[in-house]
Amino acid sequence: MPELPEVETVRTGLLPVMEGKIILSAQINRPDLRWPFPERMAERLNGTRVLGLRRRSKYILADLSSQETLLIHLGMSGRMLISGTQIGQFHHAHPAPQKHDHVVFDMEGGARVTFNDPRRFGAMDLIETARAEHHPLLANLGPEPLGNAFHDTYLAARLRDRRTPIKSALLDQSIVAGLGNIYVCEALYRAGIKPDRLAGQMTATEVSRLTTIIRDVLTEAIDSGGSSLRDFRQASGELGYFQHSFQVYDREDAPCLTPGCDGTIARMVQSGRSTFYCPRCQQ
DNA sequence: ATGGGGGCCTGCCGGC
DNA sequence: TGCCGGCAGGCCCCCA
Structure with missing residues (x-):
């Protein structure tokens, strides 16, 4: 799915049409995504700000103004598409409904936000705002990688003695929350660390370099509007362009881009997922 | 406790 | 052209 930078890009895109606005109507087109929707979801959303x-x-x-919080996860293929916004003097009509449009929000101000998710690995839930961080999906998340709690002594402590590959450790959302397959591959490449090295064997220097690089990669990706793999779009419908900055992800057999390295990007499978890396400059 | 693998879904692409 | 296997940005759950 959308990893942290893509989700942040979607959030930013939704802000002008959702924040401060009333949900005039929520239309729910099926009983579930990955899990059943909460009881009476539409009624609980309708009329709230x-x-x-x-x-x-x-x-x-x-x-929401109802003291509840709507939790949304995009899974692997979820999108939030905005229509009906006024751009200059032109008014964009709502497009015809598409297959896999599972939830449609009509907002005060005329915008329509459509959640479309072919694979349905996404999720929605409604929870008490005051208890949001205790939601089972959020309770065990590690620190935000762009927040103050994510620093090298923290990461070093969490990696210590772990006998799992560093790649798996960075994908573990309880260690650091928001990384996915792409950005872990990119970060390990930039750090010059081989993805199958054991987490517990990272040196202090490597851990320190990793924390900085993880921040850098995510920040650059957010600044680029995320990545538009397989046509993933921002809420505005625009394509992000960080995919053009991938240095290893999905580049099997292509030349390594590190200056002076004549390696070739390789692919291996770890825990059932593709890892891309340069066997030459990642040690 | 920790690590690995299966499973959930649909769509797309390449090979035969 | 059609069918089939493999693959896809996630993450819960079960097993050893």
């Missing part, structure tokens, strides 16, 4: 839109890891949290 969206007080704020937050992000935690890869989750979007909409705090």
Whole structure:
């Protein structure tokens, strides 16, 4: 799915049409995504005002005037598409409904936000705002990689003695929340660390370099509007362009881009997922 | 407790 | 052209 930068890009895109606006109607077209929708979801959403839109890891949290929070996860293939916004003098009509449009929000102000998710690995839930961080999906998340709690002594402590590959450790959302397959591959490449090295064997220097690089990669990706793999779009419908900055992800057999390295990007499978790396400059 | 693998879904692409 | 296997940005759950 959308990893942290893509989710942050979606959140930013939704802000102008959702924050401060009333949900005039929520239309729910099926009983579930990955899990059943909460009881009476449409009724609980209708007429509430969206007080704020937050992000935690890869989750979007909409705090509502009803003291409830709408939790949204995009899974692998979820999208939030906006229509009906006024751009200059032109008014964009709502497009015809598409297959896999599972939830449709009509907002005060005329915008329509459509959650479309072919694979249905996404999720939505409604929870008490005051208890949001205790939601089972959020309770065990590690620190935000762009927040103050993520620093090298923290990461070193969490990696210590772990006998899992560093790649798996960085994908573990309880260690750091928001990384996915792409950004872990990119970060390990930039750090010059071979993805199958054991987490517990990282040196202090390597851990320190990793924390900085993880921040850098995510920040650059957010600044680029995320990545538009397989046509993933921002809420506005625009394509992000960080995919053009991938240095290893999906580049099997292509030349390594490190200056002076004549290696070739390789692919291996770890825990059933593709890892891309340069066997030459990642040690 | 920790690590690995299966499973959930649909769509797309390449090979035969 | 059609069918089939493999693959896909996630993450819960079960097993050893």
